[in-house]
Amino acid sequence: GENVGLHLPTLSVQEGDNSIINCAYSNSASDYFIWYKQESGKGPQFIIDIRSNMDKRQGQRVTVLLNKTVKHLSLQIAATQPGDSAVYFCAENYSGNTPLVFGKGTRLSVIA
Amino acid sequence: KAGVTQTPRYLIKTRGQQVTLSCSPISGHRSVSWYQQTPGQGLQFLFEYFSETQRNKGNFPGRFSGRQFSNSRSEMNVSTLELGDSALYLCASSPLGGTNEKLFFGSGTQLSVL
Numbered sequence: 001g002e003n004v005g006l007h008l009p010t011l012s013v014q015e016g017d018n019s020i021i022n023c024a025y026s027n028s029a030s031d032y033f034i035w036y037k038q039e040s041g042k043g044p045q046f047i048i049d050i051r052s053n054m055d056k057r058q059g060q061r062v063t064v065l066l067n068k069t070v071k072h073l074s075l076q077i078a079a080t081q082p083g084d085s086a087v088y089f090c091a092e093n094y095s096g097n098t099p100l101v102f103g104k105g106t107r108l109s110v111i112a
Numbered sequence: 113k114a115g116v117t118q119t120p121r122y123l124i125k126t127r128g129q130q131v132t133l134s135c136s137p138i139s140g141h142r143s144v145s146w147y148q149q150t151p152g153q154g155l156q157f158l159f160e161y162f163s164e165t166q167r168n169k170g171n172f173p174g175r176f177s178g179r180q181f182s183n184s185r186s187e188m189n190v191s192t193l194e195l196g197d198s199a200l201y202l203c204a205s206s207p208l209g210g211t212n213e214k215l216f217f218g219s220g221t222q223l224s225v226l
Contacts, residue, residue: 034215036217097168097209098168099157099160100145101157
């Protein structure tokens, strides 16, 4: 887990600012999407999910937006904190008992 | 509830050897999936087991195999290890493993092949 994300795009934000992490998904038939957070040395941790019949869903400090027209997913984190520093993955799923397919990930670095 | 437990946490092997990794899912979860994570390829799906049957398989060579026991615990095996098999191997469980069901991941087994 320590070497995960060596070559990932990085987003650097100031503590307290809002963060927006973007993801382009691959399959127009995908109908379920998840955002995961992975901290160093740990497995991916579920943050929030959204189904294709919605375009926005809010959680605690996080919002996921889904634009099916352009196959785009975004994760917004409000008032970013140092504990939010991690690699963030989007994942998609399409019907038919198929496995979750993960994006390459984005590293979020919070500057105190 | 205890989370997904993977053992061992770290493994060092040499080329040509074989390795077995273990995963205990969350209590009550019947589906176990395995993913390989590398810096270059990200998370790649290996296989999924449900009720002791392999239900889905990713695009990996036959050296990668797995099984699931009646208590839903799962093992994966890699034979004739290659340097490129060095990776973090993640196990994830879900209640039924169906579409539109989130996965709960363990912390992984970091495999280094020398």
